[in-house]
Amino acid sequence: MNDDDPIGVFATLRATPTPVRYLLGGVLINQLGAFVQTFLLLYLTVRGHSVTAAGLCLVAYSAGSVVGTLLGGEFTQRFGPRGTIVLAMGTSAPLVASISWLSRPGLFGLLLVVVALAGLCTQAYRPAAAVLLSDLMPERxxxxxxxxxxxxLNTGAALAPLIAAGLILLDWNALFWVDGATALLYAALAFALLPRAHGPAQDEAAQDEAAQDEAQAGGAARDGGAVxxxxxYAAMLRDRRFLFFxxxxxxxxxxxTQSTIALPLEVVADKYPTGLYSAVLTLSSVVLITCELKIxxxxxxMPTHLAVIIGHVVNALGFVVYAxxxxxxxxxxxxxxxxxxxxxxxxxxxxxxxxTFPAARKARYIGTMQAVAGLASAIGPLFGVYAWSRLGSGFWVxxxxxxxxxxxxxxxxxxxAVEVDPGAAADPSAEGEPEPVGGRA
Known part of the structure; x- marks a missing residue:
């Protein structure tokens, strides 16, 4: 295939290496059993804990998730994606499975610690999976x-509540046993099937750039070429564009997140049947799963910046329509x-x-972005409930x-601007050209 040819769905599937298929399969399996964040609050109240205590556990899980993505990026940079996935999922499995036993009276302090650690370990695999995906998949x-x-991820998130509904009919505790089992299965698959290496080595330009960043940050030590x-992080703080991002x-x-926080409040306040909100969730999942790859x-x-601004505008129109x-x-x-x-x-x-950042930075940049997204997901419910209760339909505007x-x-x-290959002849006409979607930033 010529690099100038349009990128199609089937061309992408044919170009997908076998290890990437294993990686995505493991992500799906793990997500199918991801019940803790969704059902922890309800489970603990059913087991006799107060709403305040259950909410505190959910906050602990969310806080652990934010820290976990940062540590996941750090571990990936130091020990490689495969080892990080195996460690994170292998550690997550017993922690999650033990929640049902620790929910007994008198063990709340220990439960709080375990839930926070479960959140940390469960999310630590995500930067590693993203790095491995970017290392193994052809750049275009x-x-x-x-x-x-x-x-x-979205397919697993859509099917997990259906699986959970069946498990609850059998035994509430089965939610956490199955969650732990899927995490352990993912760890085993990652150990057996994913490549051991980090992926492509840094090119000389990436190493030179990393060395310059290190020197500007105060000459922190390098070990075997690693930054x-x-x-x-010092370079990240100086990167104004990444801070905007x-x-x-x-x-x-x-x-x-208000589509799952404030929208159900709106549906109830407008006296619609709860089935309408179920229809929204189903419709959103079907559209996302079936259409995203084609879109x-x-x-x-088109240029990356153009795609993201169009997407945000369409998203904003959706919120205005909710009003x-x-x-x-x-x-x-x-x-x-x-x-x-x-x-x-x-x-x-x-x-x-x-x-798209150089290999010396990639894992930590991914981990930071995912930590920010996790922090936003934790803030979202507080913002949504507070602002919607005071603004009503104006909240959506x-x-x-x-x-x-x-x-x-x-x-x-x-x-x-598109980066120019340092080994190639300078091309003044390329300066200021917009970055194409899928190209390196």
Whole structure:
């Protein structure tokens, strides 16, 4: 295939290496059993804990998740993706499985610690999976590859509640036993099937850039060509575009979570049947799973910054349509389709962007982005309940405006000139050319 040919779904599937198929299969298996964050609050109240105590456990899990993604990036940089996935999932399995036993009276302090550690270990694999995906997938298919990972995650997230409903009929405790079992299975598959190596070695340009960053950060020690975390994070703090990008991720994730936080409150307040919200979730999942890969084939043909701004605008329109929900339930469904369409347009490029950095930085940049997204997911419920209860339908206009701001920040963070190969002759005409989606940032 010529590199100038359009990137299609079937071409991407044919270009996908076998280890990437194993990786995505493991992500799906793990996500099918990811019950803790969704059902922990309900489970603990059923077992006799107060709502306050159960909420505190959920906060501990969320806090652990944020720290876990940062540590996952650090471990990936130091020990490689495969080892990080095996360690994270292998450690997560017994922690999650023990939650049912620790939920007994008198063990709340220990339960709180274990839940926080479970959140940490469960999320630590994600930076490693993203790094391995970017290392193994051909460069021109990078955005499509991250779209496939998002589909694996979303498919698991859509099916997991159905599996959980069946398990609850058998035994509430089975939720955590199965969760632990899927994590252990993922660890075993990663150990047996994923490659041991980090992936392609850094090219000379990446090493030179990393060395310059390190020198500017105060000369932190290098060991065998690896760059210290201090140097990488110092470079990150100086990278204005990446800070714009992270702020966009923070704001955009907070607003997007309102589709599962404030929207059900809106449905109830407008006196619609709860089945309407179930229809929204089902419709959103079906559209996302069936359409994202095809939509990604179109967005890879335009500059990255243009794709993300269009996606955020469509997402913002979805929120504005939610403001009309009181007039007709149809506006709830239309808003949901627009919101998820915006996510499909902007999401793959946003998700793939940290993986475009040099190998010396990649894992830590991915971990930082995912930690910011996790922090936003934890803030989202607090923001949604507080603001919606005071603004009513005006809350959705606010979400639309904030999503627009997030889009502008993403545009500022991703709009840059194409990097020129240091070994190639300089081409003045290339300076200022927009970065294509899927190209290296």
């Amino acid at each position: 298919f990078q955005v499509m590859a991250f779209s496939m990972m998002r589909i694996a 210290s975390g201090r140097a990488v 992270l702020t966009s991720v923070l704001i955009g994730t907070i607003t997007y 990604t084939t179109y967005i890879t043909r 009309l929900a009181a007039r007709s339930g149809a506006f709830v469904l239309i808003g949901a389709v627009l919101a998820v369409s915006g996510l499909m347009i902007a999401g793959p490029s946003m998700f793939a962007h940290p993986a 606010l979400c639309g405006a904030l999503t627009g701001v997030a889009g502008l920040l993403a545009w500022a963070g991703l709009k840059r």
